[in-house]
Amino acid sequence: GQQVMQIPQYQHVQEGEDFTTYCNSSTTLSNIQWYKQRPGGHPVFLIQLVKSGEVKKQKRLTFQFGEAKKNSSLHITATQTTDVGTYFCAGRFGNEKLTFGTGTRLTIIP
Amino acid sequence: KAGVTQTPRYLIKTRGQQVTLSCSPISGHRSVSWYQQTPGQGLQFLFEYFSETQRNKGNFPGRFSGRQFSNSRSEMNVSTLELGDSALYLCASSLGTGTTWGTDTQYFGPGTRLTVL
Numbered sequence: 362g363q364q365v366m367q368i369p370q371y372q373h374v375q376e377g378e379d380f381t382t383y384c385n386s387s388t389t390l391s392n393i394q395w396y397k398q399r400p401g402g403h404p405v406f407l408i409q410l411v412k413s414g415e416v417k418k419q420k421r422l423t424f425q426f427g428e429a430k431k432n433s434s435l436h437i438t439a440t441q442t443t444d445v446g447t448y449f450c451a452g453r454f455g456n457e458k459l460t461f462g463t464g465t466r467l468t469i470i471p
Numbered sequence: 472k473a474g475v476t477q478t479p480r481y482l483i484k485t486r487g488q489q490v491t492l493s494c495s496p497i498s499g500h501r502s503v504s505w506y507q508q509t510p511g512q513g514l515q516f517l518f519e520y521f522s523e524t525q526r527n528k529g530n531f532p533g534r535f536s537g538r539q540f541s542n543s544r545s546e547m548n549v550s551t552l553e554l555g556d557s558a559l560y561l562c563a564s565s566l567g568t569g570t571t572w573g574t575d576t577q578y579f580g581p582g583t584r585l586t587v588l
Contacts, residue, residue, distance in 0.1 A: 394576070403561060403579040404514070449514065451577075458504070458527040459577065461514040 363388055365452045367462030375470050380437040382465035384450035391453050393426060393433045398464070399446040407435075407448075442469050473498065475564050475580035483586045489550040492583045494562030496543050502526070502567025503545040504577065505537060508559040517560075520545050521567045549585075557587045 366385045374380050384393065392411045396404035408417055410426035410433060417424045423436045433452075437444055450462040476495045484490050496503050504527075505517040516529040520539035537547040543564075549556055559582045565575035 396579075403581050404563075404577075406576045406578065409576065458516050458519060458529070460516070461506075463513040 363454050363457075363460060365390075365450060365460050365462040367450055367465060369465055370463060371466050371468075373468045373470060374440050376442060377439050380440050380444070380467055382435050382448050382450075382467075384433045384452065384462050386431045386452055386454075388454060389430045390433075391430075391455055393430075393453070394451045394459065395424060395433075395435055396449045396451060396461075397446050398449065402446075404449060437467075440467070440469055442471060445469050475562060475578050477560075477562050477580040477583050479583060480581065481584045481586075483588060484552050485588050486552055486554060488552050489548065490552060490585060491546055491548045492560055492562075492585075494545045494547075494564075494580060496545070496562075496564030497578055500564035500566055500578070501543050502565045502575065503539055503543065504563045504565070505545070505547050506561045506563065507531075508561055508582070509557075514561070517547065552587045554587050557585060559584050 368383050394409045395407040397407055398404045408424050413430050414428045415426040421438045425434045433450055447464040447466045449464045451459045453459050478493045494503055502521045504519040507515045517531055518525055518537050519527040523539045534550045539545045561579050561582045563577035563579045565577050
């Protein structure tokens with residue numbers, strides 16, 4: 362079946378450093394969503410990207426959707442301890458179900 | 472507006488038993504999706520229901536089934552439990568209607584933590 366690959370699986374950063382997670386698909390996505398799951402919590406919607414080359418920002422978070430709509434990235438500038446959690450991308454192929462990436466678990470070293 | 476609720480929150484069962492989990496979506500949402508989350512496999516899609524009909528199905532054995540009621544509440548059932556079914560089962564609701572359903576935001580419930588002994 363169609364898959365969404367996400368890297369890295371884990372990322373440990375010093376507080377204040379930047380963080381990036383990447384998602385890739387072998388086929389074109391109709392849209393991609395990003396979710397954050399805090400430890401012990403449930404996934405919470407962050408943002409959705411629909412257009413080719415789209416870039417959206419939420420404070421220190423920058424989301425990009427590739428020109429070919431096959432890849433996406435989430436970049437966090439100057440990480441804080443509140444950024445701890447697992448970040449998932451979720452892509453949709455046409456009108457099919459949402460396919461989640463494997464997630465990137467971010468830990469912050471104070 | 473109340474969020475997605477799932478009951479029970481925790482459940483312990485033994486192998487061979489069956490279990491039923493319940494999900495109440497956000498008021499006005501007509502689509503309910505179920506996911507299994509395990510440390511090794513991440514978030515795996517089980518199925519999606521819309522207007523009491525299964526709209527999408529993941530790659531799980533027939534022991535996993537679900538249904539949706541006219542008030543959009545949904546249940547999932549797992550029969551003949553196996554040790555590997557231990558996981559966090561998440562339900563997510565979305566509007567699910569019209570031409571925008573493909574871009575729907577999913578709102579997750581807190582999950583049901585199932586342990587199979």
